[in-house]
Amino acid sequence: MSTPASSPSPPSSKVAGIHPPLPPVQHTPGPPSQENRRSAAIRRPGLTEDRLAGWISDLTTVQALTERIGRTGTLAEAIHETLHAGASLLGARRAFLALRPLEPPGPWQSPGGEQLAGLGLDRADLGQWETVPRASACHTRLLDARPGAEPTEIGHRDIAGESALHPQHRAVAARLGCAASYALPLTTDAEHPLGAAVWLFDRPGVPEPRQRQLLARCLRPAARHLAGRLELSRARRAIATVRDELLPARLPRLPGVALAARQRAEPLGGAVCYDALALPDAGLGLAIGATPETGPAALAAMGRLRAGLRAYAVMEGEDPVAVLSDLELLLRLTEPGHAATALFGYAEPAVRRLVFASAGHPPPLVIGERGAEYADTALSAPLNMLACWEAPSVELELNGGETVLLYSEGMLRRAGWPSDAAFTRLRAAAADAPPAARADPEALLDHLLTALPPRPRAGGRPNADTVLLAARFH
Missing domain, CATH: 3.30.450.40 (GAF domain)
Known part of the structure; x- marks a missing residue:
């Protein structure tokens, strides 16, 4: 039998934990009397309000869960x-x-x-x-x-x-x-x-x-x-995956030097790469480069830059200035509008000698028993910023047990901001390394990453990838 129009249908039960089920409405058999009609008129608004409140509550619950x-x-x-x-x-x-x-x-x-x-x-x-x-x-x-x-x-x-x-x-x-x-x-x-x-x-x-x-x-x-x-x-x-391809699969093993590297990627970090490659006559090439740009295009450009740097290092690695000059020309011809910083060094582990040149990249940090000092470098512009790049090379005569540290801007941002304070904190963290850490490049890099944990972004600047490359000369 169909339900009379004046008698609303029983409401459906609510979800457990949201609303208790409403009791079914008792229908009056036969034609409604005047008193029944008056009672129904009184009950109907309340029932409608209960239904409406239940629907609103259900939709509010779903909306809250959806927003979460x-x-x-x-x-x-x-x-x-x-x-x-x-x-x-x-x-x-x-x-x-x-x-x-x-x-x-x-x-x-x-x-x-x-x-x-x-x-x-x-x-x-x-x-x-x-x-x-x-x-x-x-x-x-x-x-x-x-x-x-x-x-x-x-x-x-x-x-x-x-x-x-x-x-x-x-x-x-x-x-x-x-x-x-x-x-x-x-x-x-x-x-x-x-x-x-x-x-x-x-x-x-x-x-x-x-x-x-x-x-x-x-x-x-x-x-x-x-x-x-x-x-x-x-x-x-x-x-x-593309970023990992910019990094060497393994570090070379050469007599007279021990190498270690670390990389900590950031979601919005710029493209950073490092390299260490064995060169003719027992030489060793050390390189690090970065671009402030982000995204797949920047990673692809850095990959091409690394490939060019490796080729020039093999051909004329004993002259770091020539390597970076050739790299700047390559970048200007093939990557117009893309600037990059780079540092390349040619090391002779047998005599503990390192010659390097920098194109706008932070200077190496030399860490030894007496503390830590930055190598003196001449000011130079990043690659692809001038019509013709050239800067003098710097030669270091190292003592046994000293470590040369190459690092990215991301390491400086871990140390703090502004840059002057970051350089100071990085040098202090290296100087405070215990003797066991200074004797092992792997332990030294772990010490630096622990002593300088990631910091909140300064001034809205995105965090850059952290890359460390250490070479300890025996």
């Missing part, structure tokens, strides 16, 4: 808040999210390789779910489904009692104490979902329709935000 997801800055934070939002709406205690691999599988490859992240689950627990066959696991079924095809959601009311599930699925759920589950895909405008989320329950049951509606409303913006964080993570990983 949108404020996350990293992919890991976005995943955690997404799972936490679903757990709050569904009353779940544990959950996990599976993201597609960074590169889609080829036609000859089987699906797989999803990245799993959990809420209330450790790495071992996630490994248990990875053993469930793809045809039975909720997240893989959603990820493997054809676009526009079912299922769009998967709920298991009683995992232990569902004989259609794979035995391994039921065994993993029993081992982890999971009685029920509910899964949804994370979809954007792309053809395939970027991932799937699974919420786990300690007792049998499935979420109510209102809970599922609120969760779906929350996951739509969450999926878009996750897609953005994922794309940013991929871009940063690609840039990190």
Whole structure:
């Protein structure tokens, strides 16, 4: 029988933890009397207000959860808040999210390789779910489904009692104490979902329709935000790979000298590279260069600059001024408008001799038993800043046990700002190194990075990459 128009329908139950369910309205059989009509008129506004208040409260809750997801800055934070939002709406205690691999599988490859992240689950627990066959696991079924095809959601009311599930699925759920589950895909405008989320329950049951509606409303913006964080993570990983290619795979081993290097990359740091290469006649080339520009284009330009520097070092490395002059000409012809600082030194470890030239780069720091001092260098402009670059070379006669330190501007920014105070702090940190650290270049670099931890950005300036290259002469 249809409900009379004068009698509103019972309201649907609210999400657990948000609003208690409202009691159903008692309908009056037969034609309403005048007194019943008066009572209904009194009750109807209150009931409408309760419904409206419930809807507003639900939407406010979803908005608050969505805003928390949108404020996350990293992919890991976005995943955690997404799972936490679903757990709050569904009353779940544990959950996990599976993201597609960074590169889609080829036609000859089987699906797989999803990245799993959990809420209330450790790495071992996630490994248990990875053993469930793809045809039975909720997240893989959603990820493997054809676009526009079912299922769009998967709920298991009683995992232990569902004989259609794979035995391994039921065994993993029993081992982890999971009685029920509910899964949804994370979809954007792309053809395939970027991932799937699974919420786990300690007792049998499935979420109510209102809970599922609120969760779906929350996951739509969450999926878009996750897609953005994922794309940013991929871009940063690609840039990190290119940055690593600017660095030597290993440092050479030559008699009479011990080498060590450290690199600490910053998300917005400029392109920095260093190099140490064995040269003819037992020589050693030491180089460091940087550009204030950021992004893939700056990294590519620095890669070409490093390749040119290595070639010139092999051809005329004994004359650092000639090496930097050739490099400046190369930069002016192939990278117009791109400035860079560089320092190149030619060392003869057997006689503890170092000749170097600088193009706008901070001077080397010589560290020994008596303290630390900067090498005297003439003022010079960065490469590609003048019509013709040239600066005199500097020769150092080193004592046994002394270390020459090359460093990037990022190390100075760790030491502080302005630059005068940064130079002072860096020299003081090197002079205060214990004897054991001064005797080992690896320990010396660790000491400097510990003594000068990263500092907040000064004056809105972005932090630069920190690069250290140390050469200790025996």
